[in-house]
Amino acid sequence: MTADDGDGDVDVGVIGVGAMGRNHARVYAELSGAHLVGIADADAERASEVAGEIGTTSHATGTLLDRADAVSIAVPTEYHADLAGECIDAGVHVLVEKPFVASLSEGRDLIERAEAADVLLQVGHIERFNPAVTELTRIVEGVSPISVDARRLGPPSDDARSLDENVVHDLMIHDLDIVRSLVSGEIARINALRTDDGQHANAQLRFDDGTIATLTASRVTQQKVRDLTITAEECYIELDYLTQTIEIHRQSRPEYMEIGGNIRYHHEGITERPMVQSGEPLRYELESFVESVAEHAAPRITGEDGLRAVELAGAVLERAKATEESRTDAPRVVRSDR
Structure with a gap:
């Protein structure tokens, strides 16, 4: 064979x-x-x-x-x-x-x-193989996420293949897959909006464990941005896909200190930068x-993973279309000149 x-x-x-x-x-x-x-x-x-x-x-x-x-x-x-x-x-x-x-x-x-x-x-x-995502997966195991925010933005593309795909299936699908892999709950609700030309879209997901995720994808942003943040009970985590870096922000316990004979309130912010072994995700x-x-x-x-991402991207698009239709059917608001 x-x-x-x-x-x-x-x-x-x-x-x-x-x-x-x-x-x-x-x-x-x-x-x-x-x-x-x-x-x-x-x-x-x-x-x-x-x-x-x-x-x-x-x-x-x-x-x-x-x-x-x-x-x-x-x-x-x-x-x-x-x-x-x-x-x-x-x-x-x-x-x-x-x-x-x-x-x-x-x-x-x-x-x-x-x-x-x-x-x-x-x-x-491919983003599942980004070294920063691999490290983030390990970090998330030890925290309790409250919300996840992901942005995948960039200027208009000359890649004809990318332009053949809608922005949700071409760009946002990466982050839909990542969020699903990070949050253990099941999706209970989806809200979505997109621009009239379909080149910029936003989705909000609410999971049955209470976690909220907000995702934005764009082909009209004049700066390339690929990032994801997690607000957790224990910390705030920032991931940059492009630089393959992670920062974890924590607050130390508040305490009162005597400085020069005066009692001062002290609450220090701590930033951790885990070591990430950078490399080409495709490799x-x-x-x-x-x-x-x-x-x-x-x-x-697996194929099942890929199918779930396609199903979720489709649900986001359907929700965006439903929102557009409801906006079209809504009564027009006339502003007063007063």
Whole structure:
């Protein structure tokens, strides 16, 4: 079914070599334990160009699947289900970039088929592999969150693939997935708004344990921002995805001190900066995928994880649309000139 290069490496390929797929191919070519056997793209000229840059070969999808043990799929979401299904039918393990699928029924079908075929199915939620998020997950285990705020903002993009996705599925879905992984409760309520052009959206989630999450995603903000904060009973935590840093702010216990014969009230703020071993999240993600394939172990981000993120993103969009419709139907308010 697959080629064996004789050194025990996992033979890998990439289907779709736009901006994200090129990076998958680059990392695979450098990754210990992986052997990049080729790439495929609907644009044969682009595939040949990228293959030349990276030092591999370009193929038709079917030929690539004959050579590979595992592949990454980095094409527009509308093609995910068909291509992932083709991989599963060929017995090839697959990592599908986010959003996992265009519809919930497609996702359920792929999960069932992968399980029946004993094929590993991972979804590319790359921020789960950000070293700062890995450290944050450990920190959150010891605190009691009250609220979570996430911002994923940036200026207009020239990436045609990104613009094909709405801002919730393209950007906010990262933070929806992260928040779901950090908060143990189930979502009880969703409120959402978006601008008329759909390029800026805000969502509020209330969990059944009382935690509140506020998420904002934008393609029209003139500064790139990727951050997440947690207000907890014990502390306030700030995470910056871009710099891969975390700060934990705590208040010391208040006390009265004698200074120069006078009694003074003293309450000191303490800032902790945990050590984060920085690195490229995509490299960690693909290392994890290759390791799962080599050991035939469950991937860290499963098809079920990807499907839950798609379902939640869809619920946010539906709530935003319902809000828009209610605004349209609402009686017009006429201001008085007085």
